[in-house]
Amino acid sequence: MISEKLLKELNKQINYEFYSEYLYLAMSAYCESLDLEGFSNFFKVQAEEERFHAMKLFDYINEMDGRVKLFAIDEPKTSYNSLLDVFEKALDHEKFVTKRIYTLADIANEEKEHATISFLKWYIDEQVEEESSFNKLVKRLKMIKDDSHGTYMLDSELSQRTFIPPTE
Ligand code: FEO
Numbered sequence: 001m002i003s004e005k006l007l008k009e010l011n012k013q014i015n016y017e018f019y020s021e022y023l024y025l026a027m028s029a030y031c032e033s034l035d036l037e038g039f040s041n042f043f044k045v046q047a048e049e050e051r052f053h054a055m056k057l058f059d060y061i062n063e064m065d066g067r068v069k070l071f072a073i074d075e076p077k078t079s080y081n082s083l084l085d086v087f088e089k090a091l092d093h094e095k096f097v098t099k100r101i102y103t104l105a106d107i108a109n110e111e112k113e114h115a116t117i118s119f120l121k122w123y124i125d126e127q128v129e130e131e132s133s134f135n136k137l138v139k140r141l142k143m144i145k146d147d148s149h150g151t152y153m154l155d156s157e158l159s160q161r162t163f164i165p166p167t168e
Helices: 004-033 037-063 083-110 114-144 148-158
Strands: none
Touching: 004 037, 004 083, 037 083, 037 114, 037 148, 083 114, 114 148
């Protein structure tokens, strides 16, 4: 049985993951407003990944005989200055999520809650991938700058992304 303190933080994390889903849908809509369907697709797939992250926590809490609590989801930012602005904000958001996961891991470690320590390892590894993916795209957008050909090429590449449920 997980402690009340840890349960509260795990439930808060469900909310952060659903907020991430919302945020990336807002970013997808922004890209769509620029007629960049590949970028829009990239964020739609990212939103699906976030839902997967939320549901994995949802299922874990239930498995541990805890009580899932769903909180109101904050309204995400919907206007951005540029594609680079979108990706820089996405990267900042992922860094924030990484800190949140570390906070959860710290509590689980303090409490010697080994099942949750093991469970959270998946999220720690996933965050490395998430930050790396956004970091690379920020760098590529900085290289592309205002070059419309480069933007089009990247848009075309990102249109290929599909949602593949992450491996356990
Ligand atoms: Fe669920 Fe992108 O972290």
